[in-house]
Amino acid sequence: xxxxxxxxxxxxxxxxxxxxxxxxxxxxxxxxxxxxxxxxxxxxxxxxxxxxxxxxxxxxxxxxxxxxxxxxxxxxxxxxxxxxxxxxxxxxxxxxxxxxxxxxxxxxxxxxxxxxxxxxxxxxxxxxxxxxxxxxxxxxxxxxxxxxxxxxxxxxxxxxxxxxxxxxxxxxxxxxxxxxxxxxxxxxxxxxxxxxxxxxxxxxxxxxxxxxxxxxxxxxxxxxxxxxxxxxxxxxxxxxxxxxxxxxxxxxxxxxxxxxxxxxxxxxxxxxxxxxxxxxxxxxxxxxxxxxxxxxxxxxxxxxxxxxxxxxxxxxxxxxxxxxxxxxxxxxxxxxxxxxxxxxxxxxxxxxxxxxxxxxxxxxxxxxxxxxxxxxxxxxxxxxxxxxxxxxxxxxxxxxxxxxxxxxxxxxxxxxxxxxxxxxxxxxxxxxxxxxxxxxxxxxxxxxxxxxxxxxxxxxxxxxxxxxxxxxxxxxxxxxxxxxxxxxxxxxxxxxxxxxxxxxxxxxxxxxxxxxxxxxxxxxxxxxxxxxxxxxxxxxxxxxxxxxxxxxxxxxxxxxxxxxxxxxxxxxxxxxxxxxxxxxxxxxxxxxxxxxxxxxxxxxxxxxxxxxxxxxxxxx
Amino acid sequence: xxxxxxxxxxxxxxxxxxxxxxxxxxxxxxxxxxxxxxxxxxxxxxxxxxxxxxxxxxxxxxxxxxxxxxxxxxxxxxxxxxxxxxxxxxxxxx
Ligand SMILES: Cc1cc2nc3c(=O)[nH]c(=O)nc-3n(C[C@H](O)[C@H](O)[C@H](O)COP(=O)(O)OP(=O)(O)OC[C@H]3O[C@@H](n4cnc5c(N)ncnc54)[C@H](O)[C@@H]3O)c2cc1C
Ligand SMILES: [Zn+2]
Numbered sequence: 001x002x003x004x005x006x007x008x009x010x011x012x013x014x015x016x017x018x019x020x021x022x023x024x025x026x027x028x029x030x031x032x033x034x035x036x037x038x039x040x041x042x043x044x045x046x047x048x049x050x051x052x053x054x055x056x057x058x059x060x061x062x063x064x065x066x067x068x069x070x071x072x073x074x075x076x077x078x079x080x081x082x083x084x085x086x087x088x089x090x091x092x093x094x095x096x097x098x099x100x101x102x103x104x105x106x107x108x109x110x111x112x113x114x115x116x117x118x119x120x121x122x123x124x125x126x127x128x129x130x131x132x133x134x135x136x137x138x139x140x141x142x143x144x145x146x147x148x149x150x151x152x153x154x155x156x157x158x159x160x161x162x163x164x165x166x167x168x169x170x171x172x173x174x175x176x177x178x179x180x181x182x183x184x185x186x187x188x189x190x191x192x193x194x195x196x197x198x199x200x201x202x203x204x205x206x207x208x209x210x211x212x213x214x215x216x217x218x219x220x221x222x223x224x225x226x227x228x229x230x231x232x233x234x235x236x237x238x239x240x241x242x243x244x245x246x247x248x249x250x251x252x253x254x255x256x257x258x259x260x261x262x263x264x265x266x267x268x269x270x271x272x273x274x275x276x277x278x279x280x281x282x283x284x285x286x287x288x289x290x291x292x293x294x295x296x297x298x299x300x301x302x303x304x305x306x307x308x309x310x311x312x313x314x315x316x317x318x319x320x321x322x323x324x325x326x327x328x329x330x331x332x333x334x335x336x337x338x339x340x341x342x343x344x345x346x347x348x349x350x351x352x353x354x355x356x357x358x359x360x361x362x363x364x365x366x367x368x369x370x371x372x373x374x375x376x377x378x379x380x381x382x383x384x385x386x387x388x389x390x391x392x393x394x395x396x397x398x399x400x401x402x403x404x405x406x407x408x409x410x411x412x413x414x415x416x417x418x419x420x421x422x423x424x425x426x427x428x429x430x431x432x433x434x435x436x437x438x439x440x441x442x443x444x445x446x447x448x449x450x451x452x453x454x455x456x457x458x459x460x461x462x463x464x465x466x467x468x469x470x471x472x473x474x475x476x477x478x479x480x481x482x483x484x485x486x487x488x489x490x491x492x493x494x495x496x497x498x499x500x501x502x503x504x505x506x507x508x509x510x511x512x513x514x515x516x517x518x519x520x521x522x523x524x525x526x527x528x529x530x531x532x533x534x535x536x537x538x539x540x541x542x543x544x545x546x547x548x549x550x551x552x553x554x555x556x557x558x559x560x561x562x563x564x565x566x567x568x569x570x571x572x573x574x575x576x577x578x579x580x581x582x583x584x585x586x587x588x589x590x591x592x593x594x595x596x597x598x599x600x601x602x603x604x605x606x607x608x609x610x611x612x613x614x615x616x617x618x619x620x
Numbered sequence: 621x622x623x624x625x626x627x628x629x630x631x632x633x634x635x636x637x638x639x640x641x642x643x644x645x646x647x648x649x650x651x652x653x654x655x656x657x658x659x660x661x662x663x664x665x666x667x668x669x670x671x672x673x674x675x676x677x678x679x680x681x682x683x684x685x686x687x688x689x690x691x692x693x694x695x696x697x698x699x700x701x702x703x704x705x706x707x708x709x710x711x712x713x714x
Binding site: 447456505515606 | 621642671
């Protein structure tokens with residue numbers, strides 16, 4: 001309680017005058033869209049003569065004003081396109097983001113600083129926008145609107161974007177009307193099995209009008225006794241691995257086994273933040289590849305994952321934190337990642353609801369700003385991978401618990417342990433023979449690995465999160481504060497999503513605690529005093545598999561045929577695609593790919609840790 | 621809220637103690653290999669069930685002590701340590 005009171009009585013909370021705000025808006029035309037946020041901030045100022053109604057007052061009962069949301073969320077009204085033509089399936093492995101090609105030259109680029117790569121497609125039709133998002137403009141729009149100027153060796157170029165006109169939107173809709181069965185963003189090389197059903201705006205309308213229900217999205221397969229590969233854990237990592245095994249390597253005799261439902265673990269519980277501004281070169285390269293894959297995911301999987309590239313702010317409240325931010329910014333720039341340290345004034349422009357005044361208990365001294373960071377709808381990612389993997393003929397067994405992993409010839413008890421060889425798994429539905437087993441069980445990873453006699457450097461801690469009632473959008477970026485152990489973002493629906501760092505005591509219990517909520521509230525109000533009247537809707541927890549260096553454990557283990565993709569802690573969602581891609585390559589080729597070499601289990605006995613704590617402890 | 625009994629101060633809020641994780645036997649740093657030492661440093665059983673743990677009464681008596689905790693249900697019980705009577709409250713960690 002004390003925390004709250006101190007915030008409420010503090011004088012001079014809001015120092016920005018309306019004139020200053022107008023100037024800020026004029027100076028940066030891109031911020032126009034965030035005007036509402038600015039007004040909100042001013043409106044809550046204690047000295048304002050005419051009190052402004054709080055936006056959520058109008059929204060009691062959880063209703064969100066749709067048009068408002070769309071015109072005020074910077075993120076909703078932006079669509080980001082990749083350079084070049086829409087991605088085809090067989091292109092996916094090539095370097096699609098120009099930046100990655102330019103990395104080498106970027107280091108020597110005289111320009112140094114990176115240009116922002118994201119491009120805005122200015123929509124004038126907020127209502128049609130929803131349709132377009134559903135139908136996925138990127139995929140159906142025919143030739144791309146994005147043109148790329150110049151070549152990689154000039155550093156990173158800013159793609160040029162044409163406005164999407166009414167006509168184009170109509171043509172998009174017509175297009176999908178004329179070719180209702182055409183698969184989006186997929187080529188015939190995709191696979192031997194049936195492609196996933198196509199989702200389109202017209203299909204949605206058609207079913208809506210006929211009140212038709214939707215068919216099951218993936219099969220409920222028969223239980224089989226042999227597979228080439230068994231993947232344990234139906235989260236984003238397990239499903240992505242299965243998908244890439246099929247799509248990149250043609251291995252389709254694969255089962256994904258989950259003891260509950262797909263996405264029941266961290267993959268359906270996370271706060272969906274993606275970014276690549278990590279601290280070590282290994283980490284940066286890895287997470288950046290993941291962002292690349294996320295960029296083309298809606299096309300690849302024909303499911304809109306609602307990637308909202310809204311920018312990511314990591315606040316520094318102390319000199320030492322600021323130093324770490326500068327360090328991270330330099331590491332990032334060297335790798336061609338758009339990341340820089342910005343001042344409190346700039347922070348205020350980006351996220352006007354933050355209290356950047358100097359008289360707070362933990363004054364904001366600066367922030368690491370990472371424009372390509374943002375949020376993605378996590379369920380959509382899980383479902384997208386599941387649907388596509390299923391279409392390749394991969395069996396997804398839900399409600400099937402792995403009770404034991406069968407190993408022969410190992411040096412430990414019962415023939416398990418180092419030197420052994422995997423022969424299959426024992427599940428609640430029966431035994432499965434398989435020469436290869438991949439452990440993708442995140443929070444439960446130790447239990448599964450212990451079944452083979454492999455000990456992991458992992459402890460399981462719960463991470464809690466909470467969400468408020470929906471209000472009009474006012475927070476355009478993701479805001480993370482390491483010192484205050486909190487991060488916050490606003491969803492497209494207008495809810496504020498809060499997260500923190502993991503609970504300190506290891507447990508497999510997913511209950512929420514009051515301590516979390518209390519601490520969270522105090523810290524959030526420290527950052528944004530204006531939201532003190534908002535109400536929490538609910539809180540929840542998920543299990544995180546924490547490693548000592550805050551980096552994952554990937555690749556082979558001392559037991560032949562047993563692979564791990566674990567240790568994902570609080571940062572595994574953003575890494576889902578790249579982990580799947582690399583693990584699939586690892587399993588298919590029998591050799592660890594370069595990108596994940598630094599994350600092998602052996603680093604712990606060799607003492608070559610990849611310390612990411614400075615970049616990953618709170619800011620998932 | 622987890623209440624952890626400190627042998628000295630009685631039940632304490634877990635937040636007032638420091639959690640030091642799984643209890644291991646530390647190898648002798650003079651004689652062990654780097655591999656053994658790193659195994660001790662990093663690798664964990666991390667079971668879902670009873671676990672012998674180290675706690676430190678950081679805002680109380682500043683004693684280290686051991687306790688057994690069930691990592692799923694949160695139940696606590698006095699550990700059975702070598703050379704001690706079963707059920708006796710634990711002492712400090714050597
Ligand atoms: C509250 C919260 C917020 C987070 N926020 C972010 C974020 O903003 N950004 C980010 O990048 N990451 C975030 N994370 C981390 C991220 O969610 C996880 O790292 C990621 O989801 C791990 O995915 P996974 O597929 O490896 O495992 P999971 O999704 O956890 O899946 C593991 C699966 O294994 C299954 N399983 C377990 N044991 C067995 C068994 N014996 N037999 C069969 N199946 C079994 C489980 O049922 C589960 O479905 C967050 C996590 C939490 C909890
Ligand atoms: Zn004590």
